Amino acid sequence: MLEQLNGHDDPYPVYDQIRAQGALTRDGGLWATTSHSLVNKILRDRRFGVRYANGTYPGTPNVVSGSFLELDPPDHTRLRRLATPAFSPKKIDEYRARVEKVADALLDQAGDEFDLITDYAAPLPIAVISELLGIPDADTGDFANYGRLVAQSFDGHFSPDIDRANERIFALFERLIAERRARPGDDVISSLVAAEAEQKLTVPELLSTLVLLLIAGFETTVNLIGNGVRALLDHPKQWAFFKAYPDVAGAxxxxxxxxxxxxxxxxxxxxxxxxxxxxxxxxDDGVYLLIAAANRDPEVYPEPDRFDLMRVQKPEHLAFSSGIHYCLGATLARMEGEVAFRAVARRLPDLRQAGPAGHRDSVVIRGMVSYPVSRS
Ligand code: HEM
Known part of the structure; x- marks a missing residue:
């Protein structure tokens, strides 16, 4: 299935072929579904998990395999509960003004021509999650490369650079953990360190939780911002509507x-x-849940291939998954996206594409690695 999707910048025609085979199809020994209701149902069905029934991990482990994203209950429940307080809607709202400042500063620094991904869409969420985790002087370029290496491993591609990159990131977190043990603060690392002292999680679990929060915190949001700005510029009527009413940023x-x-x-x-x-x-059979295809299920969304800000979003799309693994950072990602889009609409009304977009070479995480734009 992944092979079939590999090498397509536009995977939607492949999804349509799979959809034509029925709501639940079997391909090369694996099941797949493009149906919104079935994807949602399976994600909520406790008879399915992210590991085999005996608890072993399928495939080659990656750096977040020990994290709660890749664990079933009861370990998933225990570890997710420890990370949840940091992402409450109240906490996230307190961050909004700071995110606005970061967005404005990045747009101030960007020249007349700049790369929307490397100069804006990537540094914004990296700055936000680094601050939320209490990582001082985060190296944006280094983190962005690391995120891309980890994302590739979700596709089963393990770059030779990944081991060195993992070592560096673990060393960074080990240093921060030691610092918080000595001087606890009011941040996520401090609260997880306190939980470790109370034996609510082990040190390896603590490390994999921190890596998960870091990677999940920016590797996806960069693509929300990049994909959204590109969709707006490719749809001039929607872009004009948004500029006239920047408060529809949520839409x-x-x-x-x-x-x-x-x-x-x-x-x-x-x-x-x-x-x-x-x-x-x-x-122990595996099922591919094709979230992007389910989000364009014609049984759920009229004219599903149309990008339409006025669309009634019911039922909710599945971009944040569903069930017990529903994205823990959804409120944060939504707020970052709103702030990022509104800042672009208010400050760069004449923005236009200024060169060819570079696409990520990935099947699971889709977006761009570069998107040259011009302010006028
Ligand atoms: C637009 C941005 C984002 C998207 C599209 C997204 C998407 C997702 C998806 C699809 C899952 C579940 C995967 C599955 O069910 O197998 C997930 C889980 C998760 N996300 Fe996000 N995410 C985003 C932003 C964030 C942010 C900003 C954070 C903050 C740290 C975050 C933290 C997490 C965590 C911790 C999990 C694991 C939840 C669990 O297993 O219980 N995400 N995300």
Whole structure:
């Protein structure tokens, strides 16, 4: 399935071919679904998990394999609960003014021609998650490269650079953990360090939670911002409407997440024999949940291929997944997206594409690595 999707900058025609085979199809020994209701149902069905029924991890482990993203209950529940307070809507709202400042500063620094990804869409979420985690003097370029290496590993591509990059990031977190043990602060690392002292999680779990929060915090949001600005510039009427009413920034976020989501797919494994739509899924069978295809399910969204800010977003798109793994950072990502889009509409009304976009070479996380733009 991944092979079939590889090498396509535009995977939607492939999704349509898979959709034509029915709501639940089998391809090369793996199940796949493009149906919004079925993706949602499987994500909420506790008979499916992210590991095999015996708890082992499928495939080659990557750096976040030990984190709660890749764990089933009860470990998932225990670790997610420890990280949740840092992402409460109240906490996130307190960050809004600071995110606005970062967005304005980045646009102040950008020249007449700049790269929307490397100069704006990437540094913004990196600055935000670094501050939230209490990482001083974060090296934006270094983190962005690291994020890309980790994202590639989700596709099963392991660059030879990944081990060195992992070592550097673990060394950084080990140093910060030691500092917070000596001088606790009011940040996520301090609260997780306190939990570790109370034996609520182990040191390896602490490290993998921090790596997950760091990577999940920017590797996806960069694509929300990049994909959204590109969608606006490619749809002049929608762009004009947004500039006239910048308060519809929330609709830009939701329609971008539906129409061009950063995460295109996830997988689940059956923990027992399950019959769905008259098909027998055996224990330990894997199911590809094609989130991006489900977000364009014609049974749910009229004219699904149209980017339309006025669209009624019901039911909610699946860009943040569903069920127990529903994105912990959804409120933060939505706020960052709103701030980023509004700043562009207010400050760069004549923005236009100034060169060819460079696409990520990835099947799971979709977006651009470069997008040259001009202010006039
Ligand atoms: C537009 C931006 C974002 C998108 C599209 C996104 C998407 C997702 C998706 C699809 C999942 C679930 C994957 C699955 O079910 O297998 C997820 C989980 C997660 N996300 Fe996000 N995410 C975004 C931003 C963020 C941010 C800013 C954070 C902040 C740290 C974050 C933290 C997490 C965490 C911790 C999980 C694991 C949740 C769990 O396993 O219980 N995400 N995200």
């Amino acid at each position: 830009v976020v939701e329609e971008t997440l539906r129409w061009a989501p950063p995460v295109h797919l996830t997988t689940r494994l059956a923990h027992e024999q399950i019959t769905l739509l008259d098909k027998d899924i055996r224990a």
